[in-house]
Amino acid sequence: MLMRHLRLIKRFAAVSIQNELAYSANAWISLLHSVLNLGTGVLGVMVLFSQVETIHGWDLPSTLALLGVYLILSALRGLFIGPSLESLAGMDGEVWTGQFDFTLLRPVDVQFLASFRHWRPFALLDLLLGLGVLGMAMAQLGGTMTAACLLAFAVTLGAGLMILYALLLAFAGLVFWSPGFLFTWVFDGLFQMARYPASLYPGWLRLVLTWIIPVGVMTTVPAQALTGDLSPGVLVGSVALAAAFLAGASAIFRGGLRRYASASS
Amino acid sequence: MNGTHIVVRDLSKTYRVPEREPGLAASLKGLVRRDYRDVEAVRGVSFTVEAGEIVGFIGPNGAGKTSTLKMLSGLLYPTAGESRVLGHVPWERRPGYLRRISMILGNKSQMVWDIPPLDTFHVLGEIYGVDPADLQRTLDELVELLEMQELLTKPVRNFSLGERMKCELVAGLLHRPDVLFLDEPTLGLDVSMQGRLRRFLAEYNQRNDVTVILTSHYMADVLALCPRVILIHHGQLLYDGDLGGLAERLAPFKLIRVTLRNGSPDGIPEGVDVIERENGRLTLRVGRAEAPALTAHLLDTLPVADLAVEDPPIEAVIDQIYQEGVA
Amino acid sequence: MSGRDLNLRGGWALVRRTWFSWMQHRGFFFLLAFSWMMPMLIYLFVWSQAAGGGAGGGAGGTIGGLTRSDLVTYYLVLILVNQLAFCTNNWTVGDGIRYGRMNFLLLRPMSPVYDALASEVAGKVVFMTFALPVTGVLALILRPELNVAWRDVGLFVPALALAWMLRFVWGYWLALLAFWATRADALLSLQESLIFLLAGQVAPPTLLPAPMQALATVLPFRYMLGFPVEVLLGQLDGAQLRAGFAFQTGWLAVAAALFVALWWAGTRRYTAVGG
Numbered sequence: 001m002l003m004r005h006l007r008l009i010k011r012f013a014a015v016s017i018q019n020e021l022a023y024s025a026n027a028w029i030s031l032l033h034s035v036l037n038l039g040t041g042v043l044g045v046m047v048l049f050s051q052v053e054t055i056h057g058w059d060l061p062s063t064l065a066l067l068g069v070y071l072i073l074s075a076l077r078g079l080f081i082g083p084s085l086e087s088l089a090g091m092d093g094e095v096w097t098g099q100f101d102f103t104l105l106r107p108v109d110v111q112f113l114a115s116f117r118h119w120r121p122f123a124l125l126d127l128l129l130g131l132g133v134l135g136m137a138m139a140q141l142g143g144t145m146t147a148a149c150l151l152a153f154a155v156t157l158g159a160g161l162m163i164l165y166a167l168l169l170a171f172a173g174l175v176f177w178s179p180g181f182l183f184t185w186v187f188d189g190l191f192q193m194a195r196y197p198a199s200l201y202p203g204w205l206r207l208v209l210t211w212i213i214p215v216g217v218m219t220t221v222p223a224q225a226l227t228g229d230l231s232p233g234v235l236v237g238s239v240a241l242a243a244a245f246l247a248g249a250s251a252i253f254r255g256g257l258r259r260y261a262s263a264s265s
Numbered sequence: 266m267n268g269t270h271i272v273v274r275d276l277s278k279t280y281r282v283p284e285r286e287p288g289l290a291a292s293l294k295g296l297v298r299r300d301y302r303d304v305e306a307v308r309g310v311s312f313t314v315e316a317g318e319i320v321g322f323i324g325p326n327g328a329g330k331t332s333t334l335k336m337l338s339g340l341l342y343p344t345a346g347e348s349r350v351l352g353h354v355p356w357e358r359r360p361g362y363l364r365r366i367s368m369i370l371g372n373k374s375q376m377v378w379d380i381p382p383l384d385t386f387h388v389l390g391e392i393y394g395v396d397p398a399d400l401q402r403t404l405d406e407l408v409e410l411l412e413m414q415e416l417l418t419k420p421v422r423n424f425s426l427g428e429r430m431k432c433e434l435v436a437g438l439l440h441r442p443d444v445l446f447l448d449e450p451t452l453g454l455d456v457s458m459q460g461r462l463r464r465f466l467a468e469y470n471q472r473n474d475v476t477v478i479l480t481s482h483y484m485a486d487v488l489a490l491c492p493r494v495i496l497i498h499h500g501q502l503l504y505d506g507d508l509g510g511l512a513e514r515l516a517p518f519k520l521i522r523v524t525l526r527n528g529s530p531d532g533i534p535e536g537v538d539v540i541e542r543e544n545g546r547l548t549l550r551v552g553r554a555e556a557p558a559l560t561a562h563l564l565d566t567l568p569v570a571d572l573a574v575e576d577p578p579i580e581a582v583i584d585q586i587y588q589e590g591v592a
Numbered sequence: 593m594s595g596r597d598l599n600l601r602g603g604w605a606l607v608r609r610t611w612f613s614w615m616q617h618r619g620f621f622f623l624l625a626f627s628w629m630m631p632m633l634i635y636l637f638v639w640s641q642a643a644g645g646g647a648g649g650g651a652g653g654t655i656g657g658l659t660r661s662d663l664v665t666y667y668l669v670l671i672l673v674n675q676l677a678f679c680t681n682n683w684t685v686g687d688g689i690r691y692g693r694m695n696f697l698l699l700r701p702m703s704p705v706y707d708a709l710a711s712e713v714a715g716k717v718v719f720m721t722f723a724l725p726v727t728g729v730l731a732l733i734l735r736p737e738l739n740v741a742w743r744d745v746g747l748f749v750p751a752l753a754l755a756w757m758l759r760f761v762w763g764y765w766l767a768l769l770a771f772w773a774t775r776a777d778a779l780l781s782l783q784e785s786l787i788f789l790l791a792g793q794v795a796p797p798t799l800l801p802a803p804m805q806a807l808a809t810v811l812p813f814r815y816m817l818g819f820p821v822e823v824l825l826g827q828l829d830g831a832q833l834r835a836g837f838a839f840q841t842g843w844l845a846v847a848a849a850l851f852v853a854l855w856w857a858g859t860r861r862y863t864a865v866g867g
Contacts, residue, residue, distance in 0.1 A: 004394070007391060008391055008392065011387065011388050011391045012388070014384075015377060015380060015384055015385075015388055018379075018380045018384060019377065019378075019379050019380055022379040022380065022420065023379075025775065028778075029775075029777050029778055029781075032778050032781055032782070033781055036781055036782065036784075036785045039785065040785045040788050040789060040794075043789055043794070043804075044788075044789070044794045046801075047789075047794050047795050047799070047800060047801060047804070048638065048639075048642065048794075048795070050801045051642065051655045051656060051795075051799055052642045052655065055638075055641055055642045056641065097373075098373060099373055099374075099375070101335075101340055101368070101370065101373070102368075102370075102373070102375045104339070104340055104358075105338065105339070105340070105363060105366075105367075105368055106363065106392050106393075107360035107361075107362075107363035107364045107392070107393060107394070108360070108392055180619070180620075181619050181620075181623070182620070182623055185623050185627060186623065186626070188627065189626055189627050189629075189630040190630075192630050192631060192634055193630075193634055195634070196634065196638055200637065200638050200641050200642075201637045201638075201641070202637060202641070205637065258342075261340065261341055261342050261356065262341075262342050263280065263281075
């Protein structure tokens, strides 16, 4: 069963790559986008810290590290989660055009199809750039990198990715209730907040960003794991939060499917 | 594969549609409380289909044909009633069931746009779990039958509508379904392509014993392909049987087309409908029973150059039903 | 422009009709307004925390002479100015040219510019319906102090008007490149990044590090967005004000020249090729 799904993913990725390569201009535009994205992100942080030394305990290297985590997450999202869910719920998405019926006819779980169907290989470049920023920031921070730190980082990054997926899945699922509205764009706006450490936002917003739309957990917690500021409680908490959000998002999505099958004409 | 493939009993579908009245006051009220209207799209439809049959669903727009088809393919939950297709309940959407059916939608495409169709076929083969050797065999057979060898390696975005429909057919059949649902498959195609499509479906059905349910606006499709039709109007099943019988039961009259040698047509008895009158050519409508007598009378009393007695065209019968309902 | 009449009655009808269709899709436009607002909100929070400093985040320090309250005010006004000065014509006109819709417009007894203007007016109303309440609520929550001199308001109005005109004409000449190039993604991408960095979003222009500040002073982007805000909040001295207005009008002239040149060349090419 797992083998079958992995084979399917391989196929989907191959078709997506072919699709991207159909227009050669895509490659250069993608490259430009990636570089500009990186440049504005880094420069933004540098402008901020050209005026102050630290903000709530975060300095230039540690904030750049967080930016690196953000870029990595953003790249992973752009690799398959984003494109797949956008083809379902985004502008001219399947649910809007009615092509979703074909997806429903397949003998494969719809949530799986909706999550893994389209791949954007150029996002791998963003991933590399993000890793680069992270690496440089870590080098500047100095200190020792223990295996425990790396493990904690991997776990919390995984949890962050789960939460990202869950949120996007939930927002995409809302399209079954209101097909015209681009709910995923709402997420895009909120996701921007993950560029900066959660403690940089005022108290009430920090709460929202931790528990309701946990963009704060996505990037801040893994960055803290790398700098060694992470408490075990927070680590466990982030994993638990990820599991909860995943369950909730799945429920919303499946509820949406049921509604679609009751209401569409 | 034989036996009964499709069983439908008292199937019903009612939609709750929000009421939307124009005007500012109504839309303000709509913010607070939404009014709903029940639309009965399908009302207690029942029928069975045996393996290998080709059945045509006909009926005007909004009659409930597409809703019925969607319920049978598992895309829609019914409001009431039951159905079993190939032994499965369609809306449970079991993979085992979905693998054995296929649906082709006339105005929507399942092909990936910028790549050659062969690549889409391979993805679909993987999705349906078709053994690669079998897939190749099926593809070869279909490609030959549809004469589309050169299309396989060109990107779909450059194809004409007819070429795209060929791809849709392959995509829909490469997993060798036992039941095929077709929703308006000839929509937008030119006449010769429509003909090719019908011939293909007829031949494929013969070779592979696939059960086919087809909805179409074009009577020519139904006439060419469907020995059996089901007429659905206002959500209800009005007729289930062969096409000829439909004309007979619903329109018990005949058309007499007369061409006269010299212009003026008088001497036609009272009470006979003249439907058309053009340049010495008349079309008369008369009850079945009276047709022979009238024919003889016309031949005796008028300078007839040519005369033909016909069944009314199915389109006319159907049109009349669409407008007036069934007596 | 050519000698065609500007049919005023037709123009207003166009504005009304465009407005109705925009109001119907207001969910979409609110979403757009939200997306544009987000980066500036983030920097509002980030900078105000940076200025606040310390654990309590009280009325503490300043950054480059700006207090926390100044920064909050700056960004709230920036959001509104962005909404007011924002122009979509580099997309809509560009698309119009690419998809051959210009034929229709060139035939109507109103110039395509008027059409773009109609969209502008309609869009502003719808976007502001979203932006004003949101900034209002934020102002109530964050309670910045507002010290605005009347003189500054007097200068703010022309600065804002010039900013809008500059954005409009600049966006239009960029869109006219569609007569020659099938895709403008790269150029627009680059411009978006420059606007983000230099126009006053990442930071008020006065807080930018020296080399970037120099670029910001010379390039047109600051005069499309940040400059009117700085004028209103009295952040600039006399010399800076004069220089600013000079640059603003200068760039407007440059944009207008580019617009005229490209329009002339473009319509010739467009009609020659057959549309």
